Amino acid sequence: MNDAIETILAEKVKACxxxxxxxxxxxxxxxxxxxxxxxxxxxxxxxxxxxxxIALGWAIIPSKHVKEMPTRNEAQLISAxxxxxxxxxxxxxxxxxxxxxxxxxxxxxxxxxxxxxx
Amino acid sequence: MEIWEELKKxxxxxARRLVDEYGNRLLGAALALCENPQDAEDLVFRTLxxxxxxxxxxxxxYSFLNWLYAIxxxxxxxxxxxxxxxxxxGSTEDLPETPTFSISKELLSESSDxxxxxxxxxxxxxxxxxxxxxxYYDKTLAEIAIMLNIPEGTVKSRLYNAxxxxxxxxxxxxxxxxx
Numbered sequence: 001m002n003d004a005i006e007t008i009l010a011e012k013v014k015a016c017x018x019x020x021x022x023x024x025x026x027x028x029x030x031x032x033x034x035x036x037x038x039x040x041x042x043x044x045x046x047x048x049x050x051x052x053x054i055a056l057g058w059a060i061i062p063s064k065h066v067k068e069m070p071t072r073n074e075a076q077l078i079s080a081x082x083x084x085x086x087x088x089x090x091x092x093x094x095x096x097x098x099x100x101x102x103x104x105x106x107x108x109x110x111x112x113x114x115x116x117x118x
Numbered sequence: 119m120e121i122w123e124e125l126k127k128x129x130x131x132x133a134r135r136l137v138d139e140y141g142n143r144l145l146g147a148a149l150a151l152c153e154n155p156q157d158a159e160d161l162v163f164r165t166l167x168x169x170x171x172x173x174x175x176x177x178x179x180y181s182f183l184n185w186l187y188a189i190x191x192x193x194x195x196x197x198x199x200x201x202x203x204x205x206x207x208g209s210t211e212d213l214p215e216t217p218t219f220s221i222s223k224e225l226l227s228e229s230s231d232x233x234x235x236x237x238x239x240x241x242x243x244x245x246x247x248x249x250x251x252x253x254y255y256d257k258t259l260a261e262i263a264i265m266l267n268i269p270e271g272t273v274k275s276r277l278y279n280a281x282x283x284x285x286x287x288x289x290x291x292x293x294x295x296x297x
Contacts, residue, residue, distance in 0.1 A: 004223055005222070005223050005226065006253075008223060008226045008227065009226060009253050010252075010253040010254075010256065012226060012229075012231065012234045012253075013234075013238070013249060013250070013253035013254050014146075014253070014254055015231050016150075016231055016234055016235040016238060017146035017147070017149045017150050017250070017254055018142070018146055020145060020149060020155050020158075021142055021145070022137065022141045022142055022145055022159065022162065023159075026137055026141060026159075026163070027133060027134045027137040027138070027141075029163070030133050030137060030163065030166055030167060030170070031129070031130055031133050031134070033163075033167055034129060034133065034167065034170050034171070037167075037171070
């Protein structure tokens with residue numbers, strides 16, 4: 001096609017579709033929408049984490065109430081065993097175990113380092 | 119600093135620059151594709167919002183405008199699917215070539231902007247899109263082929279058919295004016 005015609009066509013097409021401009025508030029709306037979406041995402045994540053924490057806690061902490069009394073045989077067996085009395089597993093206890101693990105690891109590392117230095 | 123770099127660093131100032139530099143250019147394409155200006159503005163809004171969200175996925179080796187246009191095109195496709203309309207994009211088949219007509223300089227010069235807009239609107243979305251990319255964005259045939267993911271021959275064929283359809287429409291309007 002002729003270059004002159006191409007140029008005129010380009011001018012005409014640009015004139016047709018360049019009439020309307022975006023409103024001045026467009027950028028503000030866009031930024032506000034983005035912020036809203038980020039906030040919603042964070043809220044959703046918080047909600048999911050909360051639900052997971054509650055579910056985990058619910059699964060870990062056993063029921064404190066014993067509905068049925070032990071039978072006579074069971075009571076005899078319990079009294080006959082010399083093991084430590086059973087402990088309830090709580091969230092704090094798990095945190096304590098985790099802390100112990102980390103500390104022993106750290107101590108082991110330190111020991112290894114000091115032995116290497118020597 | 120490139121706009122995509124700014125968007126990655128600071129969303130707020132990047133978004134403002136994005137709207138300033140690309141907003142109205144995208145609106146032109148959206149106006150050409152959509153039936154009414156409100157839909158076009160909404161399409162641009164969603165496109166820019168998605169661009170801000172997915173800026174990490176942008177590959178700087180490619181043109182930023184082409185990337186934005188690809189997002190806009192995908193949203194348009196989704197809208198058409200929602201409305202249960204036939205999606206005119208994505209066909210890789212060559213369109214049948216109709217008999218040759220040559221659009222003349224005089225025909226274009228004597229037609230008003232409104233008449234040309236009407237003629238452009240009467241084209242199918244498939245043909246209108248090629249016209250917009252070629253004459254509104256000044257893209258080469260090779261660039262259009264990459265943007266639409268179709269062979270260059272198909273772009274040529276669509277452009278040719280769009281010219282013919284424009285010629286027919288403008289001639290018809292001129293004849294009806296003279297009568």
